[in-house]
Amino acid sequence: MSNAISLRGVTKSFGRTEIIRGVDLDIPHGQRHAMIGPNGAGKTTLFNLISGRFSLTSGTIELNGRSIDGLAPHEINRLGLSRSFQITSIFPRLTVFENIRCGLLWARGYRYSFWHLLGGQRALNEEADRLIERLNLEDRRNVPAGLLSYAEQRALEVGITVAGGAEIILLDEPTAGMSHSETEYAVALIRAVTEGKTLLIVEHDMSVVFGLADVITVLVYGEVIASDVPARIRGDKAVQEAYLGTEAA
Numbered sequence: 001m002s003n004a005i006s007l008r009g010v011t012k013s014f015g016r017t018e019i020i021r022g023v024d025l026d027i028p029h030g031q032r033h034a035m036i037g038p039n040g041a042g043k044t045t046l047f048n049l050i051s052g053r054f055s056l057t058s059g060t061i062e063l064n065g066r067s068i069d070g071l072a073p074h075e076i077n078r079l080g081l082s083r084s085f086q087i088t089s090i091f092p093r094l095t096v097f098e099n100i101r102c103g104l105l106w107a108r109g110y111r112y113s114f115w116h117l118l119g120g121q122r123a124l125n126e127e128a129d130r131l132i133e134r135l136n137l138e139d140r141r142n143v144p145a146g147l148l149s150y151a152e153q154r155a156l157e158v159g160i161t162v163a164g165g166a167e168i169i170l171l172d173e174p175t176a177g178m179s180h181s182e183t184e185y186a187v188a189l190i191r192a193v194t195e196g197k198t199l200l201i202v203e204h205d206m207s208v209v210f211g212l213a214d215v216i217t218v219l220v221y222g223e224v225i226a227s228d229v230p231a232r233i234r235g236d237k238a239v240q241e242a243y244l245g246t247e248a249a
């Protein structure tokens with residue numbers, strides 16, 4: 001079976017500076033994969049390459065065995081990849097329920113011109129409610145999304161991404177700015193709602209990374225220095241020296 005995400009010899013230069021320096025990475029379907037590394041290692045740049053915001057300098061990136069070379073972000077999105085945790089995709093005046101229903105309708109191809117189709121669609125409403133239950137947002141079902149807490153809005157954003165049909169989800173620092181209890185809530189939620197999906201996450205909070213990831217890749221100066229299960233990453237000497245020893249002791 002092909003991988004969900006596959007990188008071969010990926011490089012990216014800005015001017016003369018090579019920021020990503022020959023990255024090979026395979027992320028199988030259904031894996032929760034975390035990318036860690038010191039500030040400036042190139043994690044966000046890799047996200048931008050995978051989601052099509054940046055073009056590659058050299059190498060190849062495949063999603064589900066298909067090269068994304070030259071594709072625009074929205075075309076990559078249509079292949080089932082979604083970069084989540086951008087609060088802007090929430091409609092603040094619509095309720096939680098309506099936001100989720102927008103995501104479901106989007107996945108069915110109605111895009112945003114569907115208002116006349118709303119109502120009387122029991123299956124759709126039931127699906128929206130099931131997702132709200134998995135998001136632990138039943139109490140907030142009829143609340144305008146703009147009134148939710150920060151953590152709840154981020155929860156909703158993941159829900160919309162999943163409702164929208166994404167099979168591969170990129171999360172950029174999903175718990176940044178959250179308190180300890182909000183972080184715990186967010187991790188539980190991400191785990192529940194992305195069950196069976198492929199997840200690639202960049203995160204600085206090591207409790208999140210080690211609590212969530214099946215496999216962790218460590219990026220240092222644009223190169224992968226290790227990619228393994230959490231227990232082996234924790235015990236890896238090179239990783240400890242380059243990163244964990246200082247950042248997550």
Ligand SMILES: Nc1ncnc2c1ncn2[C@@H]1O[C@H](COP(=O)(O)OP(=O)(O)OP(=O)(O)O)[C@@H](O)[C@H]1O
Nearest residue numbers: 014015019037038039040041042043044045046202
């Ligand atoms: N558009 C750009 N033009 C020039 N340089 C860039 C650009 N985007 C990123 N860089 C540089 O690439 C390097 C890697 O940045 P990147 O944001 O990918 O690192 P990161 O690992 O995500 O860091 P952090 O953990 O701090 O978010 C940095 O030195 C940054 O200044």
